[in-house]
Amino acid sequence: MxxxxxxxxxxxxxxxxxxxxxxxxxxxxxxxxxxxxxxxxxxxCISVKVGELLDFDISHLIEHTVYGATFTYRCARMMDIISDEVVGYNIxxxxxxxxxxxxxxxxxxxxxxxxxxxxxxxxxxxxxxxxxxxxxxxxxxxxxxxxxxxxxxxxxxxxxxRRSAVSVTAEVPYRSEDLGMEIDGRLFIDFGSVPYGYGWIFPKERYLSVGIAGDTLKVGGRIKDFFNTLVRGHTLLKGLRIGERVGWTVPTxxxxxxxxxxxxxxxxxxxxxxxxxxxxxxxxxxxxxxxxxxxxxxxxxxxxxxxLSTYGEMLKGEIYPEFTSAERLSDLVYNHPRLWYRMIEKEPEIMYRFYDVIRGKESFGVFYRWIWSKVRSKPWKVLRRWLESRFLPA
Ligand SMILES: Cc1cc2nc3c(=O)[nH]c(=O)nc-3n(C[C@H](O)[C@H](O)[C@H](O)COP(=O)(O)OP(=O)(O)OC[C@H]3O[C@@H](n4cnc5c(N)ncnc54)[C@H](O)[C@@H]3O)c2cc1C
Known part of the structure; x- marks a missing residue:
């Protein structure tokens, strides 16, 4: 048959x-x-735009609603950027x-x-x-x-x-009363903790999904070390038992x-x-x-x-331009995480606007051009700050 x-x-x-x-x-x-x-x-974490693709109910699967994130740079310089509108859901x-x-x-x-x-x-x-x-x-x-x-x-x-990100994750059981900080409505994102990538903690009902991912070639086999440094350093994970670690690939x-x-x-x-x-x-x-x-x-x-060639045309028309801009944004952010962190510390509006990209309300292309024009409009100031920041302690 x-x-x-x-x-x-x-x-x-x-x-x-x-x-x-x-x-x-x-x-x-x-x-x-x-x-x-x-x-x-x-x-x-599924972005809110996933809902537009489904014609059946998934509300019973939602364990945590996300309005923004608490950011850190190498587990320090903690900063909340939480919006009024939903960005995504944790399942x-x-x-x-x-x-x-x-x-x-x-x-x-x-x-x-x-x-x-x-x-x-x-x-x-x-x-x-x-x-x-x-x-x-x-x-x-x-x-x-x-x-x-x-x-x-x-x-x-x-x-x-090899053109992928390599990752390590763990599902960490927790009780709200044991956590020393607020987790409602947010994800936790750490920049600078892994070459060309980021670390995260996504709260669910009974677990904190903790992970780190970075470019396979740049990480060079050290992903577990970066993960261990993240879990030792992040305030939210203090006193929690991390348990089994799982490695996986993100084929970007x-x-x-x-x-x-x-x-x-x-x-x-x-x-x-x-x-x-x-x-x-x-x-x-x-x-x-x-x-x-x-x-x-x-x-x-x-x-x-x-x-099936129309499928290829659809990818080239709708998906690839977005991914190409996302790739450019990655080069900017992950090659210069300290500069990026300074930018969002100074101008949290950058992240508020990026949440609209995640929601599907703005394209990666428009966002990237906006960010790039910001960097270019102050080239010497930004470059000088970035160079200075390299000599400051993390
Ligand atoms: C650490 C990590 C964190 C991530 N976090 C997020 C996130 O928060 N939000 C998000 O949107 N995305 C995230 N992603 C990406 C997301 O997990 C994937 O993009 C998503 O699972 C893709 O779905 P899929 O159906 O293509 O593949 P999968 O979900 O991987 O399903 C593939 C299926 O194929 C089966 N299979 C494989 N080989 C064979 C075989 N030879 N024969 C038969 N069956 C086979 C597997 O058993 C599996 O069930 C993350 C990825 C990783 C690794």
Missing amino acids: VYDTVVIGLGPAGSTVLYHLAGRGFRVVGIDMARFPRYKSCGG MRDRFDHHLLEQARKRGAEVVEGLRVVDVVEKKGYVEVECDEGRTFKGSFLVGADGASGITGRKVFGMDR FYGEMPLPVKGRIALVGDTGHLVDPFLGEGIYYAIKTASMASSVIGDAIESGTPD
Whole structure:
């Protein structure tokens, strides 16, 4: 039997493809090597714009509502920048991803859990997926949604794994009465604690999701050291037991990467490096790119034309310009974290405006041009301050 579409991986990206295609009445199957609910190393903050992509309720999954953040520079110089409007919500990924998968299942998608895909071969008129136990699945189209560790991005498209961020996270149990400070309505973000990246603490109902991520090549194998320095130094974590640490990759967008669509195969979410390179926000883009790909695949199934190139055009038109500006912003902020921190200390409006980028109300492009014009309008002053700051204690 040939399915209309086979989907590999059932995180937010894969479940979204199943949800949309099953909703249009197509025969779809999704395969995941995990059984759900499954753990996923993640900060678990979804921006408010995720709500625009979902037509079902997720309010019962929200554990913490975010209006802003308490920032630090290398665990010091603490500063609250909290807005009046919601920026995002903190969820636990095991529950969130399971809920998305259940929505797809309810619409009639077939789901195979606990089965690992080992190879993908495009044949004449269909794609064959080879799994453990010698099982195979055939689809008129194939969607790779197998995340950062998946095979479709690397093996079929040649995505470069080194062009990623490397991370360590831990879920730290806590009781509000044991914390020495306010956590309501905020995230905790630390700049300067890791090369080309940042550290975070995202509060949930019972856990603080603590993590750090930095550019794989620049971090050079020292990510655990940076994580340990963060957890030893951050005031919020004083006296808490950190517990098990988990390492993971954040496959961020990079300018020269292959377009993640060819023939009858499309990549969505992490396996296609469709992650914003500034924040590492990937859940929104997993759902967004999955929605785009499924609309193009649905049309291709209906018309009988095996052409998915429109998905590539959509990425180039809507997503890549944003990611390119986010990459530029990363160069500015993460190559000069001390200068950046001084800027936001002096002008918190910068972060208030950036919250609008996270909300989806302003583009990365407009924000980047605004920041860059600020830096350029005072080149000597900024440069002098930055040079001076290099000789001040952290
Ligand atoms: C430390 C860290 C913190 C993050 N924090 C945030 C955050 O706060 N907010 C945010 O928006 N994003 C965050 N992200 C990014 C976010 O986690 C990802 O972008 C998101 O999970 C992408 O969803 P996905 O469906 O593409 O992949 P995934 O959620 O990774 O799902 C992929 C699925 O594929 C399955 N799979 C893999 N290989 C195979 C195989 N061979 N056969 C069968 N199944 C397979 C896996 O079991 C998995 O279930 C973070 C990432 C990391 C690493």
